[in-house]
Amino acid sequence: MGKARKKPSFSIITLGCKVNQFESETIAQELKLSGIQRIVKNKVPGNEKADTFIINTCTVTHKAAMQSRQAIRQAIRSNPDATIIVTGCLAQTDPDGIRKIKEVHRIVGHAEKYRIPEIVQSIDLPVTTSGPAKKHFQPNPPDKAAFSPFGNKTRPFLKIQDGCNTFCSYCIVPYARGRHRSMPVEDVLASVRIIKEAGFHELVLTGIHLGCYGTDLSPASHLTELLTVLREQKAIDRIRLSSIEPLEVTDELIDLVSASFTRPGHMCHHFHVPMQNGDDTILKRMNRPYGQKEYRNRIQAIHRALPDAAIGADVMIGFPGETDQAYQNTLSFIKSLPLSYLHVFPFSPRKGTPAYTFPDRVPPDLVKERSSEVRVLGNRKRMAFLEKHIHTEIEVLVETTPDVKTGRLKGVTSNYIKVLLDKHEGIENTFQKVLIQGLHDTQALVGRVLP
Numbered sequence: 001m002g003k004a005r006k007k008p009s010f011s012i013i014t015l016g017c018k019v020n021q022f023e024s025e026t027i028a029q030e031l032k033l034s035g036i037q038r039i040v041k042n043k044v045p046g047n048e049k050a051d052t053f054i055i056n057t058c059t060v061t062h063k064a065a066m067q068s069r070q071a072i073r074q075a076i077r078s079n080p081d082a083t084i085i086v087t088g089c090l091a092q093t094d095p096d097g098i099r100k101i102k103e104v105h106r107i108v109g110h111a112e113k114y115r116i117p118e119i120v121q122s123i124d125l126p127v128t129t130s131g132p133a134k135k136h137f138q139p140n141p142p143d144k145a146a147f148s149p150f151g152n153k154t155r156p157f158l159k160i161q162d163g164c165n166t167f168c169s170y171c172i173v174p175y176a177r178g179r180h181r182s183m184p185v186e187d188v189l190a191s192v193r194i195i196k197e198a199g200f201h202e203l204v205l206t207g208i209h210l211g212c213y214g215t216d217l218s219p220a221s222h223l224t225e226l227l228t229v230l231r232e233q234k235a236i237d238r239i240r241l242s243s244i245e246p247l248e249v250t251d252e253l254i255d256l257v258s259a260s261f262t263r264p265g266h267m268c269h270h271f272h273v274p275m276q277n278g279d280d281t282i283l284k285r286m287n288r289p290y291g292q293k294e295y296r297n298r299i300q301a302i303h304r305a306l307p308d309a310a311i312g313a314d315v316m317i318g319f320p321g322e323t324d325q326a327y328q329n330t331l332s333f334i335k336s337l338p339l340s341y342l343h344v345f346p347f348s349p350r351k352g353t354p355a356y357t358f359p360d361r362v363p364p365d366l367v368k369e370r371s372s373e374v375r376v377l378g379n380r381k382r383m384a385f386l387e388k389h390i391h392t393e394i395e396v397l398v399e400t401t402p403d404v405k406t407g408r409l410k411g412v413t414s415n416y417i418k419v420l421l422d423k424h425e426g427i428e429n430t431f432q433k434v435l436i437q438g439l440h441d442t443q444a445l446v447g448r449v450l451p
């Protein structure tokens with residue numbers, strides 16, 4: 001399995017969620033600090049090959065797992081002499097499947113993920129596999145390296161929570177990432193200080209189940225308490241939450257966001273609240289701890305307090321037992337809510353979860369048809385939300401990398417609107433007032449920077 005030489009270059013391929021992205025960047029920074037060159041595909045002409053490939057996998061859906069396997073095979077094909085290290089949720093939940101790909105040198109479970117830089121430099125370290133996820137938050141304490149101005153990010157992620165105890169019937173995550181655990185408050189504050197000192201103006205707080213933040217700490221804390229401290233300490237200009245479960249959108253949290261409109265310590269007017277389904281019977285089978293009524297109540301509470309807030313939702317289509325009536329219930333529920341965008345996923349049976357064996361699977365063609373209808377509805381909602389901002393003045397944080405499709409500068413508002421801008425010297429990574437001129441497409445607005 002192992003090779004004994006030091007590796008002067010590496011490449012890291014990341015699939016899946018923001019937490020994976022954060023963890024990959026942390027690993028990459030540590031490797032770079034150790035003097036190992038990072039090879040980013042197509043960015044080093046003529047030198048795309050790396051000595052070590054790290055594939056940080058995802059298994060949240062069947063497709064994500066398949067893409068993860070493809071990425072492993074692709075890395076092996078293009079770099080037959082490289083050391084291949086596979087980590088992430090697929091490595092944790094299906095190490096035997098990965099072991100069948102004989103060119104893989106190391107499989108590293110979540111518990112050992114933070115040993116990857118060490119493993120890359122000394123590939124003879126004892127073989128690690130996918131042991132149970134650690135009880136405590138990793139890395140602990142946070143590593144300063146993760147926040148030197150990495151990649152081309154303007155709005156870095158900070159993972160402050162990992163794992164989940166909820167066990168929704170379709171979800172592999174609690175098995176892959178283990179139980180809920182939080183980064184200690186003092187470590188969060190230290191990390192945010194580092195991020196600010198590195199010159200960043202916005203921070204995206206991420207976690208697998210962010211709304212549980214702090215409940216496992218001693219003394220116990222909670223998300224609103226942490227955000228209050230960050231705000232009081234003027235820790236950073238803008239704070240965004242990545243995703244928060246409906247019942248964790250408390251009145252206190254909404255009040256805090258409503259009261260935090262000034263910078264530094266501005267809480268972004270953006271809530272991503274997974275709905276998954278709008279039918280009570282399906283929600284129950286999903287083991288989601290709420291029904292239509294509770295979800296509506298939380299969304300309306302946000303909208304009442306912050307009418308300009310972006311409110312996004314994940315919707316899962318084709319869960320076993322989703323009858324025509326249940327689907328129609330979801331559709332009309334979504335129509336009735338002030339949502340500004342949707343992320344639509346087809347149900348994907350994951351081995352090891354209860355829903356894998358549920359009867360009454362929905363035929364794939366019907367899932368496809370329903371998913372595209374909900375996506376169209378999501379686009380309409382997004383357009384309506386964007387259109388409300390035409391001819392208004394809004395503030396954006398200008399990103400350091402231009403828009404991939406148009407090459408234009410782009411900025412993001414507090415309420416998560418992407419605005420394309422004309423070239424302007426030196427405004428990257430600054431807040432700018434912008435006059436919105438119109439729609440670019442269903443995803444973005446076009447604006448002019450005001451003097």
Ligand code: SF4
Pocket residue numbers: 164165166167168171172173174208209245
């Ligand atoms: S809350 Fe449910 S869907 Fe989210 S990570 Fe936990 S088990 Fe999975």
